[in-house]
Amino acid sequence: MFRLLHLDGRTALQSGDHWHDLAAVAGDETLASPMAAIARFDELHAWQAATAGRVADGLVADATLLPVVPTPSKVFAIGLNYRSHAAESAMELPPAPLTFTKFPSCLVGPHDDIELSGPMVDWEVELVVVIGRGGRHIAEADAWSHVAGLTLGQDISDRAVQLTGKPPQFSLGKSFDTYGPIGPALVSVDQFPDPDDIELWCDIDSERVQHATTADLIFPVAHLVSYLSSICTLEPGDIIFTGTPDGVGMASGRFLQEGEVVRSGAAVIGELANRCVKVGG
Numbered sequence: 291m292f293r294l295l296h297l298d299g300r301t302a303l304q305s306g307d308h309w310h311d312l313a314a315v316a317g318d319e320t321l322a323s324p325m326a327a328i329a330r331f332d333e334l335h336a337w338q339a340a341t342a343g344r345v346a347d348g349l350v351a352d353a354t355l356l357p358v359v360p361t362p363s364k365v366f367a368i369g370l371n372y373r374s375h376a377a378e379s380a381m382e383l384p385p386a387p388l389t390f391t392k393f394p395s396c397l398v399g400p401h402d403d404i405e406l407s408g409p410m411v412d413w414e415v416e417l418v419v420v421i422g423r424g425g426r427h428i429a430e431a432d433a434w435s436h437v438a439g440l441t442l443g444q445d446i447s448d449r450a451v452q453l454t455g456k457p458p459q460f461s462l463g464k465s466f467d468t469y470g471p472i473g474p475a476l477v478s479v480d481q482f483p484d485p486d487d488i489e490l491w492c493d494i495d496s497e498r499v500q501h502a503t504t505a506d507l508i509f510p511v512a513h514l515v516s517y518l519s520s521i522c523t524l525e526p527g528d529i530i531f532t533g534t535p536d537g538v539g540m541a542s543g544r545f546l547q548e549g550e551v552v553r554s555g556a557a558v559i560g561e562l563a564n565r566c567v568k569v570g571g
C-alpha cells in the first residue's frame with residue numbers, strides 16, 4: 291500500500307498525519323518528480339513500508355498540496371457514465387464511453403481556488419484513475435494491473451461554453467484554468483475493499499448535492515482502460531475522470547457563486563475543498 295502526495299513541489303509519502311520526502315526515503319533525487327514516482331508505482335509499496343521508524347519530514351496539515359498528477363500527457367474524461375446522471379440530463383445511455391479531454395493546464399491542487407469564468411459554472415465529483423503502466427490494447431482482465439492508483443477530481447464545467455453550438459464541444463468549457471482540482475492523494479488500489487464500489491459525494495458549502503458509488507458506473511474502470519487503450523497508447527501518469535453521478539447544478543439551474551466552497555469526498559481517498567472566486571476580482 292502507498293499514499294502519494296505532491297507537496298511544496300516534491301513527491302511525498304503520507305503516513306498518518308505526517309509526510310516523508312520520497313526522494314530522501316528512496317535515495318533517488320529523480321523521484322522528487324511525481325510523474326517519475328507514478329511510473330515506478332510498483333516500488334512505492336516498499337518505499338512506503340520504509341517510512342516506518344523514520345523521522346517524518348513534516349505535518350501534512352502544514353503543507354501546500356499540489357495536484358498529485360501535475361503534468362499528465364493525457365487527461366481523458368467520460369460523459370454520462372452513470373445512469374442517474376444520463377437520466378437527469380435527459381440523454382440516452384451511451385453505446386460506448388463518451389470521451390472528451392480536459393487539457394492538463396486545468397489541473398490544480400485539492401485546496402486551490404476555482405476561478406469562475408461566468409454565471410453557469412457547475413460541479414461534477416468524479417473518481418480519477420491514474421495509469422501507472424502504459425500500453426496499447428490492454429485486455430479488460432489486465433486493466434487494473436496498469437492502474438497506479440486512484441484519486442478524486444472535480445470536472446468543473448462552464449455550461450455556457452460547453453453547450454454553445456450543435457453539436458456541443460465539451461473540451462474547452464471544461465478546461466478553463468483551475469477547472470480540474472484533483473487529490474488530495476494518489477491511493478494504491480489495494481487499500482480499497484472493492485475498487486469497483488467506492489462511495490463519493492459532493493457538498494456545496496454544507497449542502498449535499500451528489501452522493502453515489504462507483505458500483506453504478508455504466509462503463510467501469512477496467513472497461514475504460516481497455517477501451518481507451520484500444521485507441522491511444524496509454525502512458526504512465528495519464529489520468530481518466532470516470533464520469534459524474536446525478537446532482538449536478540445544471541439539472542436544477544443552480545450554478546456556483548463567488549465565495550461558495552465545493553467540498554468533494556471519496557472513501558479512503560479523502561477530500562477536496564475548493565473556494566469559488568471571481569476572475570480578476
Ligand code: ZN
Nearest residue numbers: 414445533534
Ligand atoms: Zn465529468
